[in-house]
Amino acid sequence: MSKDRLIIFDTTLRDGEQSPGATMDRDEKLRIARALERLKVDVIEAGFAIASQGDFESVKAIAETIKDSTVCSLARAKDADIDRAGEALKNAASGRIHTFIATSPIHMQHKLRMQPDDVVEAAVKAVKYARNLCADVEFSCEDAGRSEIDFLCRIIEKVIDAGARTINIPDTVGYAIPEQFGHTIGQLIERIPNSHKAVFSVHCHNDLGLAVANSLAAVLNGARQVECTINGLGERAGNASLEEIVMAVRTRGDLFPVETRIDTTGIVPASRLVSTITGFPVQPNKAIVGANAFAHESGIHQDGVLKHRETYEIMRAEDVGWNTNRMVLGKHSGRAAFRARLEELGISFDTNEALNDTFQRFKDLADKKHEVFDEDLQALVSDVKKAAEDERYKLVLLDVASKTGETPEARVVLNVDGSEVEASCEGAGPVDATFRAIEQIAQSDSMLQLYSVNAITSGTDSQGEVTVRLERGGRIVNGHGADTDIITASAKAYLDALNHIAAGVPRAHPQAADV
Numbered sequence: 355m356s357k358d359r360l361i362i363f364d365t366t367l368r369d370g371e372q373s374p375g376a377t378m379d380r381d382e383k384l385r386i387a388r389a390l391e392r393l394k395v396d397v398i399e400a401g402f403a404i405a406s407q408g409d410f411e412s413v414k415a416i417a418e419t420i421k422d423s424t425v426c427s428l429a430r431a432k433d434a435d436i437d438r439a440g441e442a443l444k445n446a447a448s449g450r451i452h453t454f455i456a457t458s459p460i461h462m463q464h465k466l467r468m469q470p471d472d473v474v475e476a477a478v479k480a481v482k483y484a485r486n487l488c489a490d491v492e493f494s495c496e497d498a499g500r501s502e503i504d505f506l507c508r509i510i511e512k513v514i515d516a517g518a519r520t521i522n523i524p525d526t527v528g529y530a531i532p533e534q535f536g537h538t539i540g541q542l543i544e545r546i547p548n549s550h551k552a553v554f555s556v557h558c559h560n561d562l563g564l565a566v567a568n569s570l571a572a573v574l575n576g577a578r579q580v581e582c583t584i585n586g587l588g589e590r591a592g593n594a595s596l597e598e599i600v601m602a603v604r605t606r607g608d609l610f611p612v613e614t615r616i617d618t619t620g621i622v623p624a625s626r627l628v629s630t631i632t633g634f635p636v637q638p639n640k641a642i643v644g645a646n647a648f649a650h651e652s653g654i655h656q657d658g659v660l661k662h663r664e665t666y667e668i669m670r671a672e673d674v675g676w677n678t679n680r681m682v683l684g685k686h687s688g689r690a691a692f693r694a695r696l697e698e699l700g701i702s703f704d705t706n707e708a709l710n711d712t713f714q715r716f717k718d719l720a721d722k723k724h725e726v727f728d729e730d731l732q733a734l735v736s737d738v739k740k741a742a743e744d745e746r747y748k749l750v751l752l753d754v755a756s757k758t759g760e761t762p763e764a765r766v767v768l769n770v771d772g773s774e775v776e777a778s779c780e781g782a783g784p785v786d787a788t789f790r791a792i793e794q795i796a797q798s799d800s801m802l803q804l805y806s807v808n809a810i811t812s813g814t815d816s817q818g819e820v821t822v823r824l825e826r827g828g829r830i831v832n833g834h835g836a837d838t839d840i841i842t843a844s845a846k847a848y849l850d851a852l853n854h855i856a857a858g859v860p861r862a863h864p865q866a867a868d869v
Contacts, residue, residue, distance in 0.1 A: 360603060360612035361579035363555065364390050364596060365399040366628060367412070368428055370587035374823070374830040376632045377854070380412045382736070386584075387416045388700030389627050391423050393620040395596075397450060399581075402428040404438040413439075417446035424490065426450040431480035440487030451484040452522075453477075454494035457501040457509060474509050478516045485517040492520035494557070499525035503538060507545050514548045520579060521552045525568055528561025528591060536571030543576045555579035558594045560586060565594035570602055573612060584628040585636055585643065597621045597642040597674065605668055622675030623699075623728065630732045633821040633834035633847075635808040642674055683731075685720035689713055699728060701735050722838045723817070729810045730817055733836035746856040747796060747849045750774055754841050756784040766791040766845070785844045792845065796852055800824040805844075810836060820847040824855065831855055 367383050370376065378386070383400065390398050400416040401409040417425040425446045429435035431453050443449035455466070455477050462468055468476070477493065484491045493513045495506055510521050523539060530538075539556065543549045556572040556579070558565040569580045586595035600618060603610045625643035629636050638645040648671040683692060692713055696702070703709040715734055720726050751767035764787035765778040777794040781787030789802070804823035809816040818840035822833040833851025837843035 357607075357611055357613045358578055360573060360610075360614050361396045361553065361555070362596065362600065362614050362616055363397040363399065363426070363557075363579050363581040364395045364583060365557070365581050365593065366390070366583040366587055366596075367416075368399040368401050369557075369581075369589065369593055370583040370628075370632075371401070372589040373587055373592070373632070373634065374589070374832075376587065376634060376832060378412075378631055380408065380415055382631045383412045384415055384419060385700055385735075386624075386628060386631060387420055387425075389620070389624045390584075391420050392617070392700065393624050394615045394617045395423050396615065397424045397426050397579075399426040399428060399452065400442075403442040404429065404435045410438060410442050413442040414445070417443045417449060421447045424448040424450050426452050426492070429453045429480075429484070431455040431476045433483060436480060436484045436487065440484070443488060448490070449488050450490040450492055450520075451488045452492040452494065453480045453484050454496050454522075454524075455480070456497050457495040457505060458497035458499075459502065460500065461497045470505060474512055477509055478512050481513045481516040481518045490520075491518050492522055492555070493518040494522035494524055496524060497526040498523040499527065499530045499535070503541060503545075506542060510542065510552075511546050511548055514546070514552050519552050520555055521549075522555040522557055522579075522581065523572070523577075524557035524581075525559055525565075526557075528559035528565065530558065530564065530568050531562075532564060532567045532571035535568045536575040539572040539577050540575035553578050555581060557581035559588065560591040560593060563591070565592070566598045566602070569594045569599055570610075573603070573610060578612065584624050585634065585640070587628060587632065587634060595641070597625065601642055601669060601674065618673050619675045624675075626729050627699075627732055630729065630736060630810075630819070630834075630836075633819075633832045635806055635819070635821065642669075647671075648676060683716070683720065683726045685717065687720070687726075692716055695728070696731065696735070699731060701731075719817075719838070727810075733810055733817055733819060736834065736836070745849075745853045746771055747792075747852050749842075749845055749849055752788065752842055752845050754784045754788060756787075762787045764788040764791045764841075766795065768792065768795050768849070770795065784841050788841060788845050789848055792848055792852070798824070798826060798852055798855060800826040800852070800855065803830070804832075807840060807844075818843045820844045822847040822851045824848075824851040826855055829855065 387398055400413040403410045403413045413427045427439035427442050429439040439451045462473055481491055481493055554577045556569050556577045558568040580599050582594040582596040582599050584596050586592040600614055600616045622643055636643055748769040750769050753765040756762040761780045762784045763780045767774055767776045775795050777791045779787050779790035781790050803825050806821040808819045810819045817836045817838050819836045820843040824831055831851050831854035833847040835843045835846025
């Protein structure tokens with residue numbers, strides 16, 4: 355018996371980017387989009403085109419690059435938003451405009467300040483307008499999880515008549531419970547007379563830790579598109595995790611009447627790429643992609659797995675990309691092998707000079723590490739691209755003295771707007787001393803909210819991956835740095851965050867009242 359296709363709609367580049375500090379630049383978004391295409395994601399939501407010029411350029415670049423996935427842009431139910439989305443997508447091999455308006459009483463009254471009739475009228479107008487620019491239009495009922503089902507039936511019937519071919523039911527604030535949410539989806543499909551003309555989709559947030567459970571309950575009740583993100587990235591507590599949705603459907607094929615086209619061996623590489631670019635580490639016990647996801651410490655478990663893997667493992671590690679598709683490079687590897695591996699990872703350079711610079715840094719890293727893995731290359735490329743940018747703060751020299759029983763001291767030399775500036779400070783530890791010295795130069799008046807260290811690969815020669823989160827004046831930014839020396843990686847991360855602050859105003863939030 356053939357199964358229905360479950361459409362996987364990935365919004366890592368849009369909703370995932372709304373995680374505080376997770377903003378990505380155009381090149382980083384392109385790298386992730388290529389990884390999603392290799393993963394065979396059906397729809398890639400590339401951004402919110404009207405939010406900023408940077409968002410527009412990113413959506414446009416992805417639309418012009420990706421050929422095997424539909425590229426989507428978010429737009430509020432406003433002509434200007436839809437025009438901007440249409441312009442960004444005009445060269446896409448397959449494009450989609452995703453327009454939305456709030457439908458819950460609390461949102462209509464307090465945010466939109468609109469009457470229900472006016473909301474229906476605006477939604478229908480937006481869908482018709484979008485259909486003039488793009489044949490593939492998706493409509494979302496924002497905060498559907500707290501909307502009245504009679505009103506949802508009414509507005510959805512109208513927008514399907516207007517031309518929407520995908521209807522998204524988002525649990526925007528993570529309020530739903532699986533049994534109730536699944537019942538809602540089933541009721542909508544049953545009660546709306548033209549529901550057969552559209553694919554019903556869900557977009558669940560994880561505020562109660564139920565995003566994946568709610569999404570799967572919706573699939574069991576007729577939803578045929580799930581909106582999700584790599585690593586469950588997203589604002590607040592995040593979104594439904596792509597890897598968990600896909601592997602649940604695949605592993606429990608006895609229960610789910612659907613299948614995806616996802617190449618699951620690309621899951622772990624995509625997870626690591628997103629983690630490297632955003633600076634959001636994956637927790638070790640994260641399902642599917644965490645470092646401990648297939649680890650067994652209990653003697654009873656180990657004995658069982660050795661005798662028969664399925665005694666304690668419901669999936670094979672290789673099926674999701676663990677220890678597969680990895681070419682190990684070393685100091686004797688040549689330029690051709692290096693370039694070929696970068697191309698396989700979806701990494702390209704605009705000039706030979708940039709490639710040569712990256713290759714030299716690879717050689718320097720290979721002198722410190724016996725083996726250089728894909729994760730090292732992803733971190734190296736991110737580091738090189740940052741160095742090539744016109745950054746206000748650049749690390750010139752770091753000299754740290756730390757001895758048992760003595761107060762650590764750091765001397766830092768930075769290039770600030772083309773001039774070298776030096777400072778020395780003591781601190782509670784070498785990292786604290788380094789940050790104090792940097793702050794003495796930058797005078798950023800920022801508050802350190804997070805300092806996180808993660809090993810990129812295994813072994814004592816692994817590169818350390820550091821994430822620093824700074825807050826200044828209500829703006830939150832993440833900084834990311836990697837190096838075999840953890841103190842140097844820390845300094846790079848702090849300076850990366852300072853450069854994000856210096857870069858200016860953050861992107862607009864898609865749910866902002868005005869853009």
